[in-house]
Amino acid sequence: MIEAGHIGQNLFLQAEALGLKAGNVGAYHDKELIEIMKIPCTHEPLLIMSVGYAA
Ligand SMILES: Cc1cc2nc3c(=O)[nH]c(=O)nc-3n(C[C@H](O)[C@H](O)[C@H](O)COP(=O)(O)O)c2cc1C
Structure with a gap:
């Protein structure tokens, strides 16, 4: 579950970096x-x- 949270955090950060929203x-x-x-x-x-x- 903690790993899933880490993956989710990275997904949100990367979306923002690309000008997208998550x-x-x-x-x-x-x-x-x-x-x-x-x-x-x-x-x-x-x-x-x-x-x-x-x-
Ligand atoms: C773990 C988690 C699950 C969520 N599930 C839902 C959901 O099923 N339906 C929903 O409308 N919002 C859900 N939300 C909230 C939305 O992701 C979002 O934050 C909320 O709709 C407010 O959006 P806004 O900041 O664009 O107004 C969830 C948030 C979290 C952290």
């Missing part, structure tokens, strides 16, 4: 996310970190 989404449907992203059963999604241009 955001956290913790409320999602696990099953649908696993299906859409083809996440293997050995992995468990913890958080969606979206990156894009600010509105």
Whole structure:
């Protein structure tokens, strides 16, 4: 979990450095996310970190 936090921090910092914005989404449907992203059963999604241009 701590490593996931470190990765997330780096993602947010890098997004800012590139002129982008990052955001956290913790409320999602696990099953649908696993299906859409083809996440293997050995992995468990913890958080969606979206990156894009600010509105
Ligand atoms: C771990 C975590 C999970 C979050 N999950 C959600 C979420 O599921 N839905 C949501 O609207 N905001 C969620 N947020 C908050 C958003 O990432 C964001 O900070 C918030 O919507 C305020 O956005 P703003 O600063 O652009 O107004 C979460 C934040 C954190 C730290």
